[in-house]
Amino acid sequence: xxxxxxxxxxxxxxxxxxxxxxxxPQRGLIKVRLFVQPQPxxxxxxxxxxxxxxxxxLLLPDGRLAIGDVEQLTRFVxxxxxxxEHRVQVAVDSPGANAHAIDITIAxxxx
Numbered sequence: 676x677x678x679x680x681x682x683x684x685x686x687x688x689x690x691x692x693x694x695x696x697x698x699x700p701q702r703g704l705i706k707v708r709l710f711v712q713p714q715p716x717x718x719x720x721x722x723x724x725x726x727x728x729x730x731x732x733l734l735l736p737d738g739r740l741a742i743g744d745v746e747q748l749t750r751f752v753x754x755x756x757x758x759x760e761h762r763v764q765v766a767v768d769s770p771g772a773n774a775h776a777i778d779i780t781i782a783x784x785x786x
Contacts, residue, residue, distance in 0.1 A: 686771050705774075728770055
């Protein structure tokens with residue numbers, strides 16, 4: 676993650692390739708769910724009660740989305756499609772330092 680990507684007091688910050696999301700610090704596990712569009716009609720989707728903290732485009736040079744913690748102790752990488760621009764929405768159960776669940780929805784941009 677770029678060092679210039681600072682959260683300050685915001686619930687999320689982003690650049691063209693990264694999104695940082697503020698969550699509760701080391702008080703328990705953070706639940707992260709990833710939804711790749713399109714998905715079957717009967718599939719579960721992101722929780723509609725969550726608050727969106729990022730809704731925009733990210734460039735994925737290799738078509739992979741990486742999810743990890745700021746201390747780089749854990750990392751999950753998932754191929755979501757071809758390289759290029761993808762539409763990403765990140766929503767949390769409680770924006771800010773009390774967040775403990777994150778839903779990420781990603782779709783290939785049509786550009």
